[in-house]
Amino acid sequence: MVQSKPSNHLRHSHPPLAEIHRLDVQYTTDLSTSYSGFYIRESMSQGDVVTWIPPDLAVCEECKKELHDPAARRFRYPFTNCTHCGPRYTIVHRLPYDRVNTSMHAFPLCEACRAEYENPLDRRFHAEPIACPTCGPHLVLWDAAGTPLTEREEALTQAADAIKSGAIVAVKGLGGFHLIVNASDPAAVQRLRQRKHREAKPFALMYPGMAEIEADCEICPTEREILQSYVAPIVLVRRKSAGGRIAENVAPGMTTLGVMLPYTPLHVLLMEEIGAPVVATSGNISEEPICTDEHEALQRLRNIADFFLVHNRPIVRPVDDSVVRIVNGDVMVLRRARGYAPQPISLNATSTSSVLGVGGHLKNTVAVNKDSYVFLSQHIGDMENARAYSLFIETVQKTEELFACRPSRVVADKHPDYPTAVYAQSLGLTTEFVQHHAAHALACMAEHGISGPVFAVVWDGTGYGEDGTVWGGEFLHVSPCEARRLGHLRTFRLPGGEAAVREPRRSLLGLLYEIYGEHAVEIAAVQRVFTARERNVLCRLLTRQTNAPTTSSVGRLFDAVACLVGIASVNHFEGQAAMLLEQAAQTYNATVLPYPIRWGKDADMFVWDWEPMVKALLQEQVSGASASLIAARFHATLVQVIQEAVQHAPTLPVVLSGGCFQNARLLEESVRRLREHGVTVHYPKGVPPNDGGIALGQVYYGIARAATEVSSSPHAATQDVTQRPTEDFPYVSSHSR
Ligand code: ZN
Ligand code: ZN
Ligand code: FE
Numbered sequence: 001m002v003q004s005k006p007s008n009h010l011r012h013s014h015p016p017l018a019e020i021h022r023l024d025v026q027y028t029t030d031l032s033t034s035y036s037g038f039y040i041r042e043s044m045s046q047g048d049v050v051t052w053i054p055p056d057l058a059v060c061e062e063c064k065k066e067l068h069d070p071a072a073r074r075f076r077y078p079f080t081n082c083t084h085c086g087p088r089y090t091i092v093h094r095l096p097y098d099r100v101n102t103s104m105h106a107f108p109l110c111e112a113c114r115a116e117y118e119n120p121l122d123r124r125f126h127a128e129p130i131a132c133p134t135c136g137p138h139l140v141l142w143d144a145a146g147t148p149l150t151e152r153e154e155a156l157t158q159a160a161d162a163i164k165s166g167a168i169v170a171v172k173g174l175g176g177f178h179l180i181v182n183a184s185d186p187a188a189v190q191r192l193r194q195r196k197h198r199e200a201k202p203f204a205l206m207y208p209g210m211a212e213i214e215a216d217c218e219i220c221p222t223e224r225e226i227l228q229s230y231v232a233p234i235v236l237v238r239r240k241s242a243g244g245r246i247a248e249n250v251a252p253g254m255t256t257l258g259v260m261l262p263y264t265p266l267h268v269l270l271m272e273e274i275g276a277p278v279v280a281t282s283g284n285i286s287e288e289p290i291c292t293d294e295h296e297a298l299q300r301l302r303n304i305a306d307f308f309l310v311h312n313r314p315i316v317r318p319v320d321d322s323v324v325r326i327v328n329g330d331v332m333v334l335r336r337a338r339g340y341a342p343q344p345i346s347l348n349a350t351s352t353s354s355v356l357g358v359g360g361h362l363k364n365t366v367a368v369n370k371d372s373y374v375f376l377s378q379h380i381g382d383m384e385n386a387r388a389y390s391l392f393i394e395t396v397q398k399t400e401e402l403f404a405c406r407p408s409r410v411v412a413d414k415h416p417d418y419p420t421a422v423y424a425q426s427l428g429l430t431t432e433f434v435q436h437h438a439a440h441a442l443a444c445m446a447e448h449g450i451s452g453p454v455f456a457v458v459w460d461g462t463g464y465g466e467d468g469t470v471w472g473g474e475f476l477h478v479s480p481c482e483a484r485r486l487g488h489l490r491t492f493r494l495p496g497g498e499a500a501v502r503e504p505r506r507s508l509l510g511l512l513y514e515i516y517g518e519h520a521v522e523i524a525a526v527q528r529v530f531t532a533r534e535r536n537v538l539c540r541l542l543t544r545q546t547n548a549p550t551t552s553s554v555g556r557l558f559d560a561v562a563c564l565v566g567i568a569s570v571n572h573f574e575g576q577a578a579m580l581l582e583q584a585a586q587t588y589n590a591t592v593l594p595y596p597i598r599w600g601k602d603a604d605m606f607v608w609d610w611e612p613m614v615k616a617l618l619q620e621q622v623s624g625a626s627a628s629l630i631a632a633r634f635h636a637t638l639v640q641v642i643q644e645a646v647q648h649a650p651t652l653p654v655v656l657s658g659g660c661f662q663n664a665r666l667l668e669e670s671v672r673r674l675r676e677h678g679v680t681v682h683y684p685k686g687v688p689p690n691d692g693g694i695a696l697g698q699v700y701y702g703i704a705r706a707a708t709e710v711s712s713s714p715h716a717a718t719q720d721v722t723q724r725p726t727e728d729f730p731y732v733s734s735h736s737r
Pocket of ligand 2: 109110111112113114131132133134135136
């Protein structure tokens, strides 16, 4: 490739959001052709050429200016957009990304819009979804029964008035519906909780502007930047302790709030009319997928919403708001959807095979690769739910279709009962299974271009282990197609199995039973959270070892400790107890010492035995230590455990992954300590550390497996494996798992 002036110009003067993935320069010797001007040619659909579609982009400053300019053609037009902003992934049916292939096909451009579209000097030159009040979509306001009340400007102002006066309004936005209520009105928020069957899980908030967010929350520059970026995700931020107008039941007991800024012109206008923060939560019932179609929404949300603010631009696929948190000074994506999906994750080597990863069970996503790019789908949801499961199948099909991927191999979780794994086996492709925690580590390795091996600390709530027990506190040796368990947390039993996920008190009893046997029921912390009858029933399960599976889960350990210090005996939503424990630790500012640490052995594995910690912790509690001190020491202990564990593989880089590392205190302290000791450490940033990243890890594994098969086949010499030499995987073992 030769550098030339024009290519440098392209490199440096492209539009703000353009990304150059490859730049080829060819000199022509054909002097009969003379080139003048700059053109964007029609896209050529060429078989296997990798083309992609940008994520949806939050409304840009110039479009906002036009919204407020009475002289502009698009003054107060809720669907204005341009080359720098607007819907993309949520409106595209197929590639290439041309208007005919989007849901804007139904709106032929008017003359004025066409002129902008064709003018290279215009901001809307070749912006596929552009529209105006003459030719584009418009708003309608429905009552709860779907009867149209009014439309356009009036629909907007009436919806705003309804929200201000306490109504629940379902608003069709970019990737689906929101349910919106006034966040300062506890009665309205309570009504939403009841109707949506959402007891305590915090609601996300949309604020009219940055200044209003800063009035209620502590915002650092990185948080401000991501809030105002084209991604405009929900950002988990610290709530100011005093004042604020957010009703307590928006995020009961939480010191953080999930906040976002208006990211479409519709939301900008609506929020200006309302002039105060609102709850803007996904338009669904409990954990179902978000509604996208207004007629479907009318059915599904009829018992929730008082009004429906809808429009006639079809949403091609549901895309929720993304959720991020600033951890260690960087953005960590916790839910990857709007603004991120379907941006591919670029691997550090190409692959000749295409692999589908079907994900795990909760917070599911799917992934499929083309060459070195992995397309990780937007957040789909929990597979316990029939609607989420059909959306899962639809997303697999649509993602493969959109990016013209034809996977020859599928990788699923080892859990035999996961519907995603059952689905994978029905596809008739080469099917492989990768252990849950290995997939967590592999996702992080894929994201950071690590071709292994690493020492992985994978801590989460639940994952199916190689030995059929519930894992979740694992130390693994992982390379792209091989994982070995080196160590784990000492196991304990969960009385009643699955029920322990919802009831931290069961984890507490199981943990203490492991130390004290039946005497565990005499401990004050246990007596506090169970009736005598409950204690006896559960104790019997533990004694008989029936319906009391063993686990090495750090998530459950968090639950047990949270319950022990009196913070949470029941989880109203996933991870609640652990979040409250982290919060409690954050209020303790002085340096603390870890509790005593003991290491044991299990066959050839090392085991962290938490018994001395639990005993010390109990003693400290009896002597009146605060929950926040105990929480802080518990976190310090986990950090110390990680630091000591990595000494089992002193030369390997360390990967920290799994849902527990959404805990900023745990992650930041661990990273700091490891780096102080000269250890190279990686952790997830752009891909969630939780189960939303599993599919990426699965694809990475599948690609590596395919590469080893190719390289070991007798025909290897005739196949192109140059892109993925086996030296990339020096630790390929016998795969005995
Ligand atoms: Zn714009
Ligand atoms: Zn127009
Ligand atoms: Fe997990």
